[in-house]
Amino acid sequence: MVLLEEIREISIVSASKIVMLVIDGLGGLPDAKTGRTELETAHTPYLDQLAKKGICGLIDPVSPGITPGSGPGHLALFGYDPLKFTIGRGVLEALGIGFELTKNDVAARGNFCTVDGNGLITDRRAGRITTEKCVELCKLLSQIKLEGVELFVWPVKEHRFMMTLRGKGLSAEISDTDPQRLGVAPNSAIAEGSQAKQTVRAVNNFINEASKILASHHPANMILLRGFSKLPDIPSMSEIYKLTPAAIAVYPMYKGLAKLIGMKIFNADGGIQEELKVLAGCFEKHDFFYVHVKYADSAGEDGDFSRKVKVIEEVDSALPQLLNLKPDVIVVTGDHSTPAVLKGHSWHPVPVLLYSQWCRSDNAKEFSESACITGGLGRLHATDIMPLAMANALKLTKFGA
C-alpha cells in the first residue's frame, strides 16, 4: 500500500482513460443447493471474456475479516486508506440525502425517540414512525431559531433525520446525546474540545426547543443526536492522480462521496443501461469514470439471491456499450461483498478484474470468486487498485531513480 503523497509525486496527465465499474456488494457466498455464488451462478459471457483477456484477483476493502460500510469500501477503491480517512456518521447521513455540506457545517445523525413522563428513554426509534411523519416533524424542527448559526433538519427515513449547523468557528468535537440504551435520559451534548463550546450551546438549545415542540407528538416526543462531524480534510483525486474524474451514480450517498474527493457528478436514473449512456455522453471530457451499480447490494441485503444474479446479468449484457468506448483501462469490482445468504455486507474479499493492453494476463478464464483466487493480481488491499489502474493507463512515472 503506497501513500497518496508518493502517488502525487509520480502521477502524470495523459490522454488515456480509466473506467471503474463498481457493482455494489458484488462478492457473495454459495447457494446451499448449487454450491455456486451469485456471480458464479450468473450467466456472464462478456465479463468472462474480459476476465480471460485481463487479470483477476481478490481485494480486501479495509483488512481481512473486516466488513466495510459503503463509505470505507468506496474510499479504498479510490485509493484512500479508509483507516486513515474516516467520514463521520453525520457527514455520511448528509451525503446520503444529497445535502450539500460546506466547510462551515457540523452534521449529526438524528433519531426521533420516545421518553416517558420522567424523561427516560423507552424507545430509541419512536416505534419507527413513518417517513411521512418524519418529514412533518423535521419541518417543524427546522423553524427553530438558533443565535448565530443556521439550522438544517432534513428527514432521512422512518425515525432517522439529519441535523446540520452552519456557522463560522463551529466544531464537531461534541459527545453524542444518544446513550444507546433505555431507561435513562438523553445526555446533554458536551464539548470534547476547547473549541466546541459555542457549538455545544447551539446543540443543547436546539434539543431544548425540539423537546418543547415534540411534547405533543408522542411517540416521537424527543430526539437523540450522534456522530457530530465535519467534512473530512481529504485531498482530491485531481490533486493526487491529476485526473479529471467523473462519477455516474444514482444514489445520493455515492454521489456525495464522489463529490467529496472532487469528482464531477453525472446523474443517472435507472439501471446500468442508462448509466452507460451517460458515460458515453461525458466520455470525451474526462479521463476517469466511476460507474456505480447499486442494485446488486440491495438484492443481497434483501437476501434475494436470484435478484442479485439478475442484476449481475444485466450488467454483463450492457458491457458491450462500455467496451465500445474503448477505455484504456477497465476495472470491474465491488466496494464490499453482500452475500444474499447473509442478508448484509460481509468481510469476504471482493473479486476484481482489470483489463488493459499492458495487464499481463493470467489463467483466470471467468469472472468469479473461485477463479479470482488464482488470478494474477493475487490478494490485494483495495487501495492498490487505483495505483494499478493508473499504472496500466501509463499515468505513473518511476518511483526513485
Place this chain on the structure above:
Amino acid sequence: MVLLEEIREISIVSASKIVMLVIDGLGGLPDAKTGRTELETAHTPYLDQLAKKGICGLIDPVSPGITPGSGPGHLALFGYDPLKFTIGRGVLEALGIGFELTKNDVAARGNFCTVDGNGLITDRRAGRITTEKCVELCKLLSQIKLEGVELFVWPVKEHRFMMTLRGKGLSAEISDTDPQRLGVAPNSAIAEGSQAKQTVRAVNNFINEASKILASHHPANMILLRGFSKLPDIPSMSEIYKLTPAAIAVYPMYKGLAKLIGMKIFNADGGIQEELKVLAGCFEKHDFFYVHVKYADSAGEDGDFSRKVKVIEEVDSALPQLLNLKPDVIVVTGDHSTPAVLKGHSWHPVPVLLYSQWCRSDNAKEFSESACITGGLGRLHATDIMPLAMANALKLTKFGA
C-alpha cells in the same frame, strides 16, 4: 513486511550460505505473436529444475502499480523498505559513477545548460554536449576554490555531471537551482533548513564562479543543480542480519548501493560466467552473496525482446557453476520488471524463486511469470524475501516466546 529492528533481534550467525541472483529487469510482458514473456520464451532447463525443487512467487518491489527505479528495487530485495529509506538523486548520481561519498559530503546532480544574453534558460541540456566536452568542462570547474569546503565535479554522461561538496557541518537541505523550465533564469540555491546557510553560500559561490568560467563555452554556458543529498542513515546488513555480505557486480551504481549497506564489493568484468568465477573465489569467506546481472534490463530498455531472452538463457546455462558451490539458499529474482514491449521499467510484479532444503516446495514446474502466480510464496512485498532467505538458511530464531 517485517521491520528491520525485529530482524536485528532474532538474526543469528551460522555457517549456512545464501546466494541472491538478481537478474535486473527480469519480469516481462508477452510477445504479441507468441503470448509468452521473455522468461517464458527463454529455454531455461536449470532454472526450471530449480523452480520445481524450490518455491516460487511474485514480488512487488515498492507496491502494486508502482514502477521502481533501480535504487528502490534493490533496497527492497535487501529488506530495506524503499518508502522509508530514500536515496537522493545526488547520492545516486555519485554512486553511479563510483564516487566514494563520505558522511561529510553533500552531492547534487548537475546539468550543463544554455542561457541567453539575459541569463534566461534556452536549453536545459546544453544541446546534449558530448561526454568528452563534459569531461573537459568538469576539469575546469573542479579548479574553483571554495572557502572551507572541498569541491568535486565529476562528469557523468553528455550534459550530466555530479557535484559534491565535502566539509564538516554541511547540510543537504537546499532547494534545486533547476527551475525545470525554459525562459526563466536559474534559481539561486536557498536554505530549506536552518543548518544549510553555510552550504548554500558555498553552492551559490560555486555557481557564480562556474558561470564566469563557462561564459565562453556556449552552448554549455551555465549549470543547473538539483537533488542535493547526503548518504542516507541506513543500518548495514551486518548490523541487521549479522551477515558478512559480498556483492558481485559490474556497474558502479549497484556496487555503490551494495557498499551503502555494508557489502564487500567484488568487481567482475563481463557476463555471468565471469561473475560466478568471482563468486567461487570469495565463497569461503562470506555467507551472503548478491550477484547482479545487468544485461537483461539493458536489453529490455532497448526494446530488444530476443536479446533479453538470450541474457536469461546465458544465466541459465551458467547456473550449474552456482549449484556446484552448494549454497544453502538460492534466490533468483529481479529488482523490477523491464518488459521489452514497454522499453523501460514497469510496475509488474517480479518472478522470484527460492530454493533450500527447507523451502516447502510448491507446484510450480518452471520459472516463469505464469507459474509464479500460483507459486507457494504467493504475491509478496519484495522486502519479505530477505527474511525468507534468512529463515531458510536457519539464521533466524523465534520471534517472541
